[in-house]
Amino acid sequence: MIFDIIFERVQNIENKIQVSIAKYTKKGMRGVAESFDEYMKDAEGNLIQEDHPEKSYLIKSPDNYFIMKGKVKVWFKWKEGDPFQAEHVASWNEEGNKEHPGFETLINEKVTSDTVSATYEASHTTGSDFESPLAKWHPKVSEAGVEILEDNTVLVCPMQYQRGWSFSRAVLLDGESLDIFKEGTDCYIVAGEELTVDETKKIESLKVKKITSTKITVVNNSGTFCVIAKMFK
Secondary structure: OEEOOOOOEEEEEOOOEEEEEEOOOOOOOEEEEOOHHHOOEOOOOOEOOEEOOOOOOEEEOOOOOEEEEEEEEEEEEOOOOOOOOHHHHHHHHHHHHHHOOOHHHHOOOEEOOOEEEEEEEEOOOOOEEEEOOOOOEEEOOOEEEEEEOOOOOEEEEEEEOOOOOEEEEEEEOOOOEEEEEOOOOOEEEEEOOOEEEOOOEEEOOOOEEEOOOOEEEEEOOOOOOEEEEEEEO
């Protein structure tokens, strides 16, 4: 395991999920799992990963990094014996295109003889309602990592204590509003910028807020775009 990304804030939310936030990152910082044993585990020590129901070489994304600002590279490197191999890249792209047409372009995909990588940049000129992560399914490989490509990239990283959590992301442009609906029994959001909620209250930036009502309406008057992460079960 290689991990030198510093999380300034680590929050245990009601013993249900942990949310870690990194704000003062430096270019070149990395987090790398170098074997299957280093993948995320639940409170009992079991791997959290969920296998694709039809494609044994794909797993449901267990790490769920939300990029609020900045730029990162994510890669998956296979070696002999790993379930995912070079011939499975096209099938992985098919899964991505089901929910995000143009998947390969959206993630700036690069492929070599033993690695597939994606580059994600938070630089938004259009807003969006909540959508599933771009890479809902990950290649099942023994080495996977994330690297900071710009100083002060802001990451929000939820870690499940148990399987069953879902994650989505919305982008709210400056001056725009968005209705946020509660999903599941437990529902939380983290906003990259301060938001006004229901005209009078504030949601602080990079603080976890529990959604208890059926719907809240938020407005972004921060002067820039705001990425909103949602976590629910």
